[in-house]
Amino acid sequence: MKQVFSGIMIPVSTIDWYGRSVSVVFFNGCNFDCIYCSNKNFIDISNRLEPLFKKGNVVDIEEIENQIIDAKTFISAVVFSGGEPTAHPRELERLARFTKEQGLLVGIETNGYYTERLEGLIKKKLIDKIFLDVKTSPRDTQKYRKITGGIVDAAEKALCTLNLKDVDLEVRTTVFPSFAADIAEIAKSIAGRNCTYVLQQGIPEYAPDENIRKEKPLTRDELAVLAGNLTFLKDVRIRTREKGEERII
Numbered sequence: 001m002k003q004v005f006s007g008i009m010i011p012v013s014t015i016d017w018y019g020r021s022v023s024v025v026f027f028n029g030c031n032f033d034c035i036y037c038s039n040k041n042f043i044d045i046s047n048r049l050e051p052l053f054k055k056g057n058v059v060d061i062e063e064i065e066n067q068i069i070d071a072k073t074f075i076s077a078v079v080f081s082g083g084e085p086t087a088h089p090r091e092l093e094r095l096a097r098f099t100k101e102q103g104l105l106v107g108i109e110t111n112g113y114y115t116e117r118l119e120g121l122i123k124k125k126l127i128d129k130i131f132l133d134v135k136t137s138p139r140d141t142q143k144y145r146k147i148t149g150g151i152v153d154a155a156e157k158a159l160c161t162l163n164l165k166d167v168d169l170e171v172r173t174t175v176f177p178s179f180a181a182d183i184a185e186i187a188k189s190i191a192g193r194n195c196t197y198v199l200q201q202g203i204p205e206y207a208p209d210e211n212i213r214k215e216k217p218l219t220r221d222e223l224a225v226l227a228g229n230l231t232f233l234k235d236v237r238i239r240t241r242e243k244g245e246e247r248i249i
């Protein structure tokens with residue numbers, strides 16, 4: 001019997017895992033409702049363009065597996081993204097296992113809410129790298145809750161995921177001008193951890209929140225200054241539309 005889930009795939013990407021050529025599988029749906037989420041638009045638009053999704057935004061999981069096989073010659077890993085991939089635990093595990101069986105690495109881009117699911121995949125040796133999206137300082141539970149659309153324990157769960165062992169970790173924050181002052185506090189929460197920290201240039205025009213849509217994106221130079229101040233971290237990068245990923249520290 002065929003198993004189905006909602007998702008789309010970019011066969012080859014060089015921007016989702018620095019230094020690697022990867023396929024990216026996007027899962028629809030997310031347990032958060034972030035005030036600046038740009039992925040929602042992207043997923044909607046992609047679904048309209050993608051014939052596979054004409055029947056209720058559901059795709060045969062075997063179709064994704066076939067696409068991974070087709071892309072295998074050109075990639076060294078598959079990154080599962082979203083939406084929130086861990087909101088689909090059964091399908092994620094099946095695809096992660098399939099990916100490993102193909103001799104490829106597995107990365108997961110996540111908001112970190114389902115720590116136990118991530119831990120389970122780590123124990124089964126089905127994840128090589130977690131790309132954790134940290135929204136603001138996990139110590140500021142009220143602000144974390146506000147940004148994520150009212151998720152009461154979002155900050156607490158992000159902290160738990162930050163503490164996961166036996167997996168490579170990259171921490172990412174999407175930065176808008178109104179949140180730029182939070183960066184130093186976020187950075188303090190990962191100080192001492194063996195991870196990369198990436199400041200991503202937020203694109204206000206796609207944000208659901210009207211106030212954020214009125215902001216101008218931070219420039220590459222403004223992001224570089226923010227990153228350059230985090231001298232207590234070992235590896236700090238920025239990612240912009242202008243120049244892609246650059247290591248600042």
Ligand code: SF4
Nearest residue numbers: 030032034037083111
């Ligand atoms: S966690 Fe990511 S995909 Fe989910 S609502 Fe927030 S920004 Fe969008």
